[in-house]
Amino acid sequence: MIAQTAALKSLELIFGLISKEDVIAWADEIVMDVNDPPFQIYDISLAANKSPKEVASLLWELGENADIAEVSAIAFRRFAIALHKELEAGSVSPDEVATSLYRVAWRTDLILPAEYAEFCNWVDDEFALVRQGLKNRQPAETALSNFFRSLIDDEKA
Numbered sequence: 001m002i003a004q005t006a007a008l009k010s011l012e013l014i015f016g017l018i019s020k021e022d023v024i025a026w027a028d029e030i031v032m033d034v035n036d037p038p039f040q041i042y043d044i045s046l047a048a049n050k051s052p053k054e055v056a057s058l059l060w061e062l063g064e065n066a067d068i069a070e071v072s073a074i075a076f077r078r079f080a081i082a083l084h085k086e087l088e089a090g091s092v093s094p095d096e097v098a099t100s101l102y103r104v105a106w107r108t109d110l111i112l113p114a115e116y117a118e119f120c121n122w123v124d125d126e127f128a129l130v131r132q133g134l135k136n137r138q139p140a141e142t143a144l145s146n147f148f149r150s151l152i153d154d155e156k157a
Contacts, residue, residue, distance in 0.1 A: 002030065002038060004071060007063025010056045011075035015104065017082060020052045023059065038062055060109070072110040077151045079104055084148040094141050098127040119147055 009026060012018045027044035030037050040062040047055045063071070083100055086092045092100075098120075105112055105120035126140040 002034075002041070003063045004066045005063075006040075006059045007066035007068065007071040008075055010059035010063060011071065011110070012078065013052055013056045013059065015075060015079040015082075017075075017078055020047070020050075020055050023055055024048060068109075069111040069113075072112050073116070076104060076110065076112055076116055077155050080148065080151050081155060084152070087148075094137075094144055095127045095131065097144065098123045098140075119143075123147070 005026075009018065009023055013020065013023055024045060024047055027041050027047075030041045031045050034041075040058055044055060044058050044062070047058065050058075080101060083092065083097050087094065087097050101120040102124035104110070105117045123140060123144055126135060126143070129135040130137045130140055
């Protein structure tokens with residue numbers, strides 16, 4: 001269970017969903033609550049002077065036995081839902097959201113469900129065609145909204 005949580009926290013840290021301080025607090029709880037925790041937990045607990053990238057690397061090492069496909073899908077959903085909130089708040093455009101989804105979907109350390117990766121490819125392409133004046137914006141925005149709705153429903157389940 002620690003490996004699974006560590007791998008998830010690594011991705012959440014990389015995606016900006018949690019802070020390095022959140023990770024250190026989690027490691028501190030493990031040190032206090034678990035008899036003989038993995039040695040990497042101590043490294044993470046004492047990582048105040050390390051960069052977020054270094055902490056993410058420590059988490060990823062700790063999570064090496066995790067189900068990466070499951071962790072990737074959870075982290076991606078959470079990242080996409082955070083993007084959706086930014087979109088609703090008007091702090092990012094649908095075009096920027098499509099680009100962000102595409103970039104995350106093609107990270108080499110993620111194993112996403114095919115339907116997520118395919119949608120991210122498609123929606124990024126659609127918004128590129130919209131910017132070129134070759135397609136209408138509304139169908140792409142509607143598809144993006146429907147995608148977010150399905151992710152939110154999946155996260156609630």
